[in-house]
Each structure stands twice: as C-alpha cells, then as structure tokens.
Amino acid sequence: MKKIAILGATGSIGKNGLKVIDQFKDKFEIIALSANKNYKLLIEQIKKYKPKYVSIGTEEGYKAIKKEFSNIEIFIGESGLKKIGQIDEMDILLTAVSGSIGIESTIEAIKNGKRIALANKETLVAAGDIITKMDREILPVDSEHSAIFQSLKSGKNKEVENIILTASGGPFRGYTLNELKNISVEQALKHPNWKMGSKITIDSATLVNKGLEVIEAHYLFNVDYDKIKVLVHPESIVHSMVEFKDSSVIAQMGMPDMKLPIQYAFTYPDRMSNVELPKLNLGKIGKLTFEEPNLELFKGLKLAYEAGKNGNGYPIVFNMANEELVKLFLDRKIKFLEIYDYIEEVLNQFNSEKIETVEQIKHIEKITKEKLRRMINEK
Ligand SMILES: NC(=O)C1=CN([C@@H]2O[C@H](COP(=O)(O)OP(=O)(O)OC[C@H]3O[C@@H](n4cnc5c(N)ncnc54)[C@H](OP(=O)(O)O)[C@@H]3O)[C@@H](O)[C@H]2O)C=CC1
Ligand SMILES: CC(=O)[C@@H](O)[C@H](O)COP(=O)(O)O
Numbered sequence: 001m002k003k004i005a006i007l008g009a010t011g012s013i014g015k016n017g018l019k020v021i022d023q024f025k026d027k028f029e030i031i032a033l034s035a036n037k038n039y040k041l042l043i044e045q046i047k048k049y050k051p052k053y054v055s056i057g058t059e060e061g062y063k064a065i066k067k068e069f070s071n072i073e074i075f076i077g078e079s080g081l082k083k084i085g086q087i088d089e090m091d092i093l094l095t096a097v098s099g100s101i102g103i104e105s106t107i108e109a110i111k112n113g114k115r116i117a118l119a120n121k122e123t124l125v126a127a128g129d130i131i132t133k134m135d136r137e138i139l140p141v142d143s144e145h146s147a148i149f150q151s152l153k154s155g156k157n158k159e160v161e162n163i164i165l166t167a168s169g170g171p172f173r174g175y176t177l178n179e180l181k182n183i184s185v186e187q188a189l190k191h192p193n194w195k196m197g198s199k200i201t202i203d204s205a206t207l208v209n210k211g212l213e214v215i216e217a218h219y220l221f222n223v224d225y226d227k228i229k230v231l232v233h234p235e236s237i238v239h240s241m242v243e244f245k246d247s248s249v250i251a252q253m254g255m256p257d258m259k260l261p262i263q264y265a266f267t268y269p270d271r272m273s274n275v276e277l278p279k280l281n282l283g284k285i286g287k288l289t290f291e292e293p294n295l296e297l298f299k300g301l302k303l304a305y306e307a308g309k310n311g312n313g314y315p316i317v318f319n320m321a322n323e324e325l326v327k328l329f330l331d332r333k334i335k336f337l338e339i340y341d342y343i344e345e346v347l348n349q350f351n352s353e354k355i356e357t358v359e360q361i362k363h364i365e366k367i368t369k370e371k372l373r374r375m376i377n378e379k
C-alpha cells in the first residue's frame, strides 16, 4: 500500500486525486489531507478516507474538525501545510493547492525523499532555482507536462529538438483587442474544455497559464526556452509533443480528464486500467486543429517567456503579480487586460537577484504585492 498525502484535497485536482484512489483501494491509502476554507467538505473526506493527519486554513475549520475527530493530528495555516510535507509515513505528495503557498511543503517532502505528484505549477515556477538543485522525484500532473514526460521516453534528452506545449487558446481565442477590453469574470470562467479551479481558469483565458507552463517545462525537463514552443490546439486532445533531432514528433493524446495524469503520477512506472477514464475515439472526434498563438494580443505568454529567460527572481515576480491580479480581477477590481499591464509594470521595476533561499522568494513575493498595491492605488 502506498500512502498518499493531498495538499488541496477540496479543490478540482484534489477531488480528482481522491477519485483515482477510489479505484485502487488495494494499492493506495490516504495518510493526510489539507484544505483552506472548505472545512465542511474536508470533514466529509476525513470520514471517508480516515487520514492520520489533516491541515486546515482557518481557525473556524480547525475548531469544527477538532470537535468531530479526536484521533487525528490537526495542523493549521501555512505552517500546517509545511508539516504535511514533513510526514514520514507518506510515500507520495500530490501538490494540488493553488499558488506558490505550496513551496515549503513541497520542498520539505523532496528533502525527505518523497515522490511529488506535482500539479501546483506556481511552486515550481517560483522555486525552480532551488528545487532543481535538490535530489528529487517529481512526476508531473499538469496535463502538458505529463504528456511531455511520457513522450520523452521515446528518445534521449540530448536528442530533443523542441518541446511543443499545446494550449486550448482559452475562451477568447480569436478575439480582437477591442473584444478583450470588457471581458466579464463570468466569460473568463468558461473554459472550453477543462473544469478547473477559478485561478487556473482565468490563467487559461489570459494564456498566463501557458506562460507558467513554459517556465514549469524549463525547470522540469532542463530544456532551454528557445526550444520550448507553444501551439494552440483548441480540442485539447493532443496534450503536448516532443520533437526529436531526426524530425520525429511524439505526442501523447487522451480525452481531457485530469484523472489520467494524476493516476500516472501515482502508478509510474506502471500503467493501470481504470474504468473511470474515458476512452479516446478519434473517429468520433474527427478533426484535430492547430494554430500559432497570438503573443501580441495575449501578452501573458510573451511576458512569461521574458521572465523565464531572465530568471534570477523574475519568474517569482511574474507568478506573484499574476496571483494577486487574478484575485483582483475575480473581485471585479481590475479589468481583464490590466492583468497584463500590471504584470509588465512590476516586472520592469524588478532588479534581478540570484535565488538561493525560500526566504528570498518570500521577500520578493512580499515586495511584489506591496508594489502592486501602490500602483493600483495610485491609478
Ligand atoms: N484543475 C486542473 O485541472 C489543473 C490544475 N493545475 C494546478 O493545480 C493546482 C490546483 O488547481 P485546482 O485544483 O484547479 O485549484 P482549486 O482552486 O480547485 O483548489 C485549490 C485547493 O487549494 C486549497 N487552497 C487554496 N488556497 C490555499 C491556501 N492559501 N492555503 C491552503 N490551501 C489552499 C483550496 O482549499 P479550499 O477549497 O478548502 O479553500 C483547494 O483545496 C494549481 O496550481 C493549478 O495551476 C494544473 C493542471 C490542471
Ligand atoms: C488541464 C491542464 O493541464 C490545464 O493546465 C489546461 O492545460 C488548461 O488549458 P489551457 O491550455 O487553456 O491553458
């Protein structure tokens, strides 16, 4: 039995992770679960999966869980997430929180030699310079990176010519600048193919998600940015591709369902049948289409390439500015295109520094948030 801990069990990836575990009761068991605000769902999950440890984000949630369960260890807040990362009995940590809040827990689990099933891309974007220096086993859960990981098995790393990340293009593919000016929150939350949490859904609409994924791919696979390409593929069936030196292109395909990459990260190097996973029927789908992304209009992707290439703290600023701006957009405090404007402005004001510690990351994140607040208030 492999023991799995889930950071962010109440979210979209967390719940899909639990659905995978439901199919393999003889192979996986839950050792720990975490949530932020949704303690009611966490309580239901505790009843079903009987974890030994849980972590919750709020005092109210802590009290409610404590009242109901006397036999589990309950942690709270950011330090609670870190403690989940330190659990010795755990075999695999599924990092399914949204945002760079997952950094410390992920680093703790890596230090302890645990397998990371990594969905939480913001953590790798912000802490890639630290994490890539550690001995680690990271199995990508992000659908594109799982596809690349699988496709890379067809050749040697030094034989890779290009990594081609596919992008759905989001709900605003083909829109004009004028049409993008007055996008509503409701429009931006309608992803054409995937049902995901609100933060990543907005990131998909701005193409910042693809930008984060470019940086994620750089850190995961140690590939230069000029070899990481993005191709818009509105059907989200080809999850990504690897082009090798002999011009052979290997792609991984499947229906858009996150249970597959989650399961592969749990079962790797084995593959297992799961009746819950939808079969791909290309005959029924008919056409697969591809087009180049519009980097001038969807500036989030262009800014991500620049931040990634600059390195030295720029990816931290890019990511944190975006996290804050997405919250403001969801709260209807800024407009859709202002996400790009403010990211660009805050990146322009940053002075690069070599990243060696988590404290540095936290400091840069704090300064970024302060700068943004000032910029927005002064506007
Ligand atoms: N959803 C998807 O299909 C995909 C997601 N990803 C990545 O996976 C990660 C999770 O995405 P998704 O599942 O969609 O997100 P959701 O918003 O659905 O879930 C986020 C989870 O993290 C918890 N959480 C949020 N903020 C905090 C915090 N400050 N402290 C502790 N816990 C917190 C939430 O708790 P609560 O609900 O209790 O408040 C929830 O359990 C992201 O990094 C995303 O980019 C990658 C590929 C696909
Ligand atoms: C499911 C997944 O991995 C998401 O990151 C997805 O890729 C988002 O779709 P976009 O291609 O629209 O960003």
Ligand SMILES: [Mn+2]
Residues within 6 Å of the ligand: 142, 143, 144, 213
């Ligand atoms: Mn993805």
